[in-house]
Amino acid sequence: MTQEARMSRSTPTRRRRTASVDPPESSLRRWLKERRITEVECLVPDITGNARGKIIPADKFSHDYGTRLPEGIFATTVTGDYPDDYDELISPSDSDMLLRPDPATVRMVPWATDPTAQIIHDCYTKDGRPHELAPRNVLRRVLAEYEAVGLQPVVAPELEFFLVQKNTDPDFPLLPPAGRSGRPETARQSYSIDAVNEFDPILDLMYDYCEAMELDVDTLIHESGAAQLEVNFVHADAMSRADHVFLFKRTMREAALRHGVYATFLAKPMENEPGSAMHIHQSLVDRKGRNVFSGRSSTEHSQVFMHYLGGLQKYVPMAMAFFAPNVNSYRRLMFGEVSPINVHWGYDNRTCGLRVPMDTPENTRVESRFAGSDANPYLAMAATLACGLLGIREKLQPTPPMTRSAQEAGFALPRSLGEALDELEGCRALHELLGPRFVRAYVSVKRKEYETFFRVISSWEREFLLLNV
Numbered sequence: 001m002t003q004e005a006r007m008s009r010s011t012p013t014r015r016r017r018t019a020s021v022d023p024p025e026s027s028l029r030r031w032l033k034e035r036r037i038t039e040v041e042c043l044v045p046d047i048t049g050n051a052r053g054k055i056i057p058a059d060k061f062s063h064d065y066g067t068r069l070p071e072g073i074f075a076t077t078v079t080g081d082y083p084d085d086y087d088e089l090i091s092p093s094d095s096d097m098l099l100r101p102d103p104a105t106v107r108m109v110p111w112a113t114d115p116t117a118q119i120i121h122d123c124y125t126k127d128g129r130p131h132e133l134a135p136r137n138v139l140r141r142v143l144a145e146y147e148a149v150g151l152q153p154v155v156a157p158e159l160e161f162f163l164v165q166k167n168t169d170p171d172f173p174l175l176p177p178a179g180r181s182g183r184p185e186t187a188r189q190s191y192s193i194d195a196v197n198e199f200d201p202i203l204d205l206m207y208d209y210c211e212a213m214e215l216d217v218d219t220l221i222h223e224s225g226a227a228q229l230e231v232n233f234v235h236a237d238a239m240s241r242a243d244h245v246f247l248f249k250r251t252m253r254e255a256a257l258r259h260g261v262y263a264t265f266l267a268k269p270m271e272n273e274p275g276s277a278m279h280i281h282q283s284l285v286d287r288k289g290r291n292v293f294s295g296r297s298s299t300e301h302s303q304v305f306m307h308y309l310g311g312l313q314k315y316v317p318m319a320m321a322f323f324a325p326n327v328n329s330y331r332r333l334m335f336g337e338v339s340p341i342n343v344h345w346g347y348d349n350r351t352c353g354l355r356v357p358m359d360t361p362e363n364t365r366v367e368s369r370f371a372g373s374d375a376n377p378y379l380a381m382a383a384t385l386a387c388g389l390l391g392i393r394e395k396l397q398p399t400p401p402m403t404r405s406a407q408e409a410g411f412a413l414p415r416s417l418g419e420a421l422d423e424l425e426g427c428r429a430l431h432e433l434l435g436p437r438f439v440r441a442y443v444s445v446k447r448k449e450y451e452t453f454f455r456v457i458s459s460w461e462r463e464f465l466l467l468n469v
Contacts, residue, residue: 028103032058032117041109041118042067042099045135045246047445048078048325049376053099053121068096069123074133075441078326079452083444089133089437097123097131105243110212111254120243132437135378139242141435142382145389151284151292153385154365156235157245160276160373161252162269163199163227164262171459174269176226177261185226195222196229203229206255213251215244224338225273235281238381245278245377267324267372268331275332275339276373280384281357283365284308294361301364309366309398311391312354312384313343316370317413318427321420321446322383323371327453330416332372340369342412346402353406353413370413379442386433417450 032040040061042053052073061067075089076082083089105120123134130137146153164174165184176184179198189195196203203220210217216234223230233244249265256263268275284292284304293305316323324330332339340353345366348358355367371380390396402409414420421443424430431439 028101028106028119031103031106032061035108035117036115037117038114039112039116041116042101043118043120044069044073044099044123045120045376045378046073047076047135047376047379047442049135049246049249049378051246051250058117067099067121069099070094071097071123071131071133074131075445077445077449077452079449081448081452083441083448085444089441089444095126097125097134098128099123104240107213107247110209111258118247120246132435133441135376135382136239136242138434138438139239139378139382142385142389142433143238145433146284146385150287152286153238153381154235154283154285154291155238155241155381156233156281157241157377157381158230158232158277158279158281159245159248159265160223160228160230160278161263161265162225162273162276163202163229163256164264164269166260166262173271174264179227188224188226189222190224192222196220199227199229202256202259202261205258206252209251209255210248213247215248215251217244217248223274223276225270225276228273228276238385242377242381265373267326267329267374277332277339277369278371278373278375278377278380280368280371280381281365282368282384282388283363284388291362291364293364293366295364296361300361304392305364305366306398307392307395308388309345309354309391310396311388311394312366312368313345313391313398314396315387315390315427315430316343316353316368316384318423319383319387319430320370320414321417321424321442322379323375324414324417324420325372325376325379325446326374327417327450329372329374330414333413333415340406340413342406342409344402344406344409345398346406349402349406351406352402356401382434383430386430389433390429417446421446421450 037058040056040058042056043051044053046052053069054067056067071090072094075086099121101119101121107118109116109118122136123131125131130140163177165177167174178184180200181198185195216236217231218234219232221230233241252263265276286292293302295301324333333341338350342353344352345354345356346352347356349355353369355369357365357367368384414423424439425443
């Protein structure tokens, strides 16, 4: 099936507007009433990609389509602290934002005891403008730039994660959980069916939840790490895929907890295991649904495709703070691991950061392998699409494709969060596409997290430096 065919299945057909069609509010109210919903979870993806919001009784929600949250949630670190320039990033009065539900995102909460709905909300200022600091609006801002030139991105994320034993003491390392056999994995089991079956009860519950929530989870595989899994999502528009990743993380954690284990999307949770990535397959279609990347053969591509690749090569190093947003993220990007350390591209070459899968011309796409599973899906997709768009605008040309191992070329990416933030701060082109105010807030939040991390003395330092320096 082609990407366009998949997309047509995933994207609802636009109905002709008539006087009899109810507004979205009425449709949403009816949806809640038909399912006898008692509570509504009003969700807002924050900077990290986690859900913030409010839980509102359904009868109150049905009469009030605007709830509020302080805009300070977008200038808060993962530890709950605030950056030093917090008062400059938000309004002086620390004002509320207006939240408006997106009716297309309403879903049941399948693990709730009472009938409960969850709805992703968009954030607006008091005067009705999209709030610049909201990640969902950042992605929408980039997509609007594509729409202005008659193009629509089509993406398909691949999300890796680990199942680990419950860990209530952060001083102890994470360990793989025991499966049905009662034994944890001790050897790497890439693509093993039996290794996946060890966790059938958890995965069956995950699939039940995803079906109830209409999440387009496609393929499931066992990755190379112990109890490391990967799910693929169906090709569709970028906003819906980001929504699905956002909701899936929440769903997977809940399914694992029901069976007494953790599901973690930490980029590098265990020192002797590989890291977890969020690979993003991406292509562009025009208003007629044609893939503008395709050429006459699988090895011949359009100039648009080459410019897009050139943009990724030039700007990805400056956008790495979105693909690797945490101090732990850079432990995944290590020499010797199957993870990208540079911006080379190649045909079906997994050592490259940019892999072009072998497929039919109409399915021509590029797989960006930079983002970790800890990345905010809205910001990761906004960043990679922004890099490609800048390449199209500047008519950049990529390097020749890599035919050998790209690992031999060495590092061409930032080696730490601090370096990545320096690169992002200096890139005015990304500032303009993503929003100058947002980039400033993001850099401030992440710098605060970076500084907080360095206050912690690790066990490695106590072991090797205490009496040896």
